[in-house]
Amino acid sequence: xxxxxxxxxxxxxxxxxxxxxxxxxxxxxxxxxxxxxxxxxxxxxxxxxxxxxxxxxxxxxxxxxxxxxxxxxxxxxxxxxxxxxxxxxxxxxxxxxxxxxxxxxxxxxxxxxxxxxxxxxxxxxxxxxxxxxxxxxxxxxxxxxxxxxxxxxxxxxxxxxxxxxxxxxxxxxxxxxxxxxxxxxxxxxxxxxxxxxxxxxxxxxxxxxxxxxxxxxxxxxxxxxxxxxxxxxxxxxxxxxxxxxxxxxxxxxxxxxxxxxxxxxxxxxxxxxxxxxxxxxxxxxxxxxxxxxxxxxxxxxxxxxxxxxxxxxxxxxxxxxxxxxx
Amino acid sequence: xxxxxxxxxxxxxxxxxxxxxxxxxxxxxxxxxxxxxxxxxxxxxxxxxxxxxxxxxxxxxxxxxxxxxxxxxxxxxxxxxxxxxxxxxxxxxxxxxxxxxxxxxxxxxxxxxxxxxxxxxxxxxxxxxxxxxxxxxxxxxxxxxxxxxxxxxxxxxxxxxxxxxxxxxxxxxxxxxxxxxxxxxxxxxxxxxxxxxxxxxxxxxxxxxxxxxxxxxxxxxxxxxxxxxxxxxxxxxxxxxxxxxxxxxxxxxxxxxxxxxxxxxxxxxxxxxxxxxxxxxxxxxxxxxxxxxxxxxxxxxxxxxxxxxxxxxxxxxxxxxxxxxxx
Numbered sequence: 001x002x003x004x005x006x007x008x009x010x011x012x013x014x015x016x017x018x019x020x021x022x023x024x025x026x027x028x029x030x031x032x033x034x035x036x037x038x039x040x041x042x043x044x045x046x047x048x049x050x051x052x053x054x055x056x057x058x059x060x061x062x063x064x065x066x067x068x069x070x071x072x073x074x075x076x077x078x079x080x081x082x083x084x085x086x087x088x089x090x091x092x093x094x095x096x097x098x099x100x101x102x103x104x105x106x107x108x109x110x111x112x113x114x115x116x117x118x119x120x121x122x123x124x125x126x127x128x129x130x131x132x133x134x135x136x137x138x139x140x141x142x143x144x145x146x147x148x149x150x151x152x153x154x155x156x157x158x159x160x161x162x163x164x165x166x167x168x169x170x171x172x173x174x175x176x177x178x179x180x181x182x183x184x185x186x187x188x189x190x191x192x193x194x195x196x197x198x199x200x201x202x203x204x205x206x207x208x209x210x211x212x213x214x215x216x217x218x219x220x221x222x223x224x225x226x227x228x229x230x231x232x233x234x235x236x237x238x239x240x241x242x243x244x245x246x247x248x249x250x251x252x253x254x255x256x257x258x259x260x261x262x263x264x265x266x267x268x269x270x271x272x273x274x275x276x277x278x279x280x281x282x283x284x285x286x287x288x289x290x291x292x293x294x295x296x297x298x299x300x301x302x303x304x305x306x307x308x309x310x311x312x313x314x315x316x317x318x319x320x321x322x323x324x325x326x
Numbered sequence: 327x328x329x330x331x332x333x334x335x336x337x338x339x340x341x342x343x344x345x346x347x348x349x350x351x352x353x354x355x356x357x358x359x360x361x362x363x364x365x366x367x368x369x370x371x372x373x374x375x376x377x378x379x380x381x382x383x384x385x386x387x388x389x390x391x392x393x394x395x396x397x398x399x400x401x402x403x404x405x406x407x408x409x410x411x412x413x414x415x416x417x418x419x420x421x422x423x424x425x426x427x428x429x430x431x432x433x434x435x436x437x438x439x440x441x442x443x444x445x446x447x448x449x450x451x452x453x454x455x456x457x458x459x460x461x462x463x464x465x466x467x468x469x470x471x472x473x474x475x476x477x478x479x480x481x482x483x484x485x486x487x488x489x490x491x492x493x494x495x496x497x498x499x500x501x502x503x504x505x506x507x508x509x510x511x512x513x514x515x516x517x518x519x520x521x522x523x524x525x526x527x528x529x530x531x532x533x534x535x536x537x538x539x540x541x542x543x544x545x546x547x548x549x550x551x552x553x554x555x556x557x558x559x560x561x562x563x564x565x566x567x568x569x570x571x572x573x574x575x576x577x578x579x580x581x582x583x584x585x586x587x588x589x590x591x592x593x594x595x596x597x598x599x600x601x602x603x604x605x606x607x608x609x610x611x612x613x614x615x616x617x618x619x620x621x622x623x624x625x626x627x628x629x630x631x632x633x634x635x636x637x638x639x640x641x642x643x644x645x646x647x648x649x650x651x652x653x
Contacts, residue, residue: 050462057625161342168343168633170591173609173625180613181357253469263611279474283599288481289492296481300474302414308469315465 021297033238041242044320051316054309061306067122072117076273103173106292109278110285116272125274129190129259134251136194141201142244146232149209160206166199172241172261179267186269189262193255201247208240242321246314253310260303277298329644340637347629352396352618355618356389365583386546405623410615419605423627424497426593426604432520433527434586441532445539446571452544461540464533472530476599476613479522490522493601501569523600538581540576549573576647580639591628 044050107117148159178192181230221231282296405415471644484492555565594607605624611619
């Protein structure tokens with residue numbers, strides 16, 4: 001546990017409002033408030049070993065994604081050799097890592113693609129889907145939750161019925177239908193995921209802001225004549241921020257899992273390599289029955305590693321924000 | 327607000343949600359690119375026959391007429407006929423839904439039996455190495471995609487050792503369709519096909535009750551009556567299972583109902599991997615071949631399952647926990 005004392009600008013007190021001599025406008029103050037909260041959480045978070053390892057894993061994958069063109073040894077979607085007319089299965093090359101005499105580190109697929117390079121580029125797809133989907137689901141969910149919780153009444157009712165409706169939709173089937181309608185491409189998969197996934201963040205943030213808005217500091221701000229937007233952005237938002245991050249980090253994991261699932265079904269982006277499309281291709285070519293395990297084992301390990309890192313970071317964060325769990 | 331009006335309000339909400347899901351589906355499937363009739367209408371057909379066929383599916387009517395007919399049919403559970411096989415969609419659902427339910431319920435019973443037990447133990451022995459390893463296992467189980475675990479299981483036990491069948495629900499030649507559903511379910515052949523997908527699913531679903539049970543146990547264990555039990559000199563095991571676990575069970579029941587709904591909705595992947603002839607796999611296949619009526623019907627079944635089990639969970643909560651108030 002971090003022994004650091006709470007700095008004076010913590011999210012839970014707003015007592016120093018206006019008492020400083022510094023010339024700071026409200027944006028700078030808001031920014032400082034958030035930054036201090038984040039720094040505090042960060043130092044607590046990195047105390048735990050499992051969280052530290054997870055962060056290293058995610059950072060490693062990020063580096064791989066950024067430098068993919070330099071790490072990959074071949075073009076991921078370029079045939080390395082031609083199959084004999086129609087017979088591609090014969091052309092599997094075993095991994096040189098296992099002592100096979102080939103130039104392909106993890107072997108090749110039945111289509112003649114280099115598996116190592118596909119894995120490297122697949123990292124890009126996974127992180128892109130995970131990060132973009134998570135930022136938007138957490139962002140939209142937080143905004144909707146704050147607005148619903150703060151205004152209450154009809155606004156709350158309308159927004160929450162929408163959330164209820166989204167909760168009635170089965171995740172994968174809905175994403176599958178949406179992607180089938182819009183066309184199989186990575187952006188559409190991300191969009192379909194965002195459309196559904198903000199529901200859980202919205203529900204949690206709403207219940208938090210419902211209880212926050214009854215707290216004295218919000219009442220005080222109301223009496224002092226603060227505008228709605230001021231209260232939401234400066235008094236409510238910083239307090240629900242931990243939850244936003246929590247759901248954001250879980251969101252990364254869920255999005256990566258869902259993308260892999262949709263691609264595995266056969267609705268993946270045909271022009272991008274992702275770990276899900278690799279698994280789908282390996283299944284389509286019956287790699288299972290042929291025992292070409294070097295094709296379908298690595299992508300799943302990558303998915304698992306990245307997703308469990310997301311979950312562990314989220315869990316570590318949960319323990320900070322919910323003292324009961326400690 | 328009393329219990330009765332809560333039930334009424336919640337029921338109304340259920341109906342509205344179902345209507346909304348139906349409407350969105352209607353819109354989505356009509357936005358889908360590609361001419362659905364091209365699958366049923368072969369190019370050799372005369373222009374006249376083709377026109378008649380399209381007419382018979384009602385695809386020429388204006389959208390609002392189609393929509394009203396769609397809603398009417400929804401109420402009487404008539405989802406139309408498959409473009410692909412010409413069978414009524416209701417028959418298709420009746421064929422595939424029981425298969426999904428058998429698989430899901432088997433997996434759920436196993437998952438919750440193991441998950442609850444491990445959850446009780448890890449809550450009880452909190453801070454121990456046992457607790458840490460079960461929690462990590464639960465997280466791992468939820469992190470690796472089920473279809474991937476399924477692939478690996480198929481590869482190791484199916485392709486390499488040949489102890490489990492590679493696909494399907496019954497072996498060819500055992501007459502799965504000729505015998506009755508229950509005869510089939512209780513045959514050894516069926517059980518052999520069931521083991522692998524059910525085990526993979528159970529492994530995945532086990533994590534959720536485990537984590538819920540653990541945190542619920544932690545909450546219960548901090549209450550006074552546990553100290554009273556200790557003071558009475560009860561055995562540790564009696565306290566753990568008879569007093570603590572029983573009180574910690576409440577959140578599990580509602581969570582299980584909701585999770586079961588989503589499990590049926592999420593049956594898509596595991597059924598695809600194991601080629602299990604269930605409703606999720608049928609939905610995917612219908613979407614891929616643009617068979618609107620089947621895709622629509624199966625999707626509505628999946629959505630209704632979720633919505634209905636959510637509804638039941640809400641109601642059950644009030645009956646099981648007298649402290650719940652309706653506001």
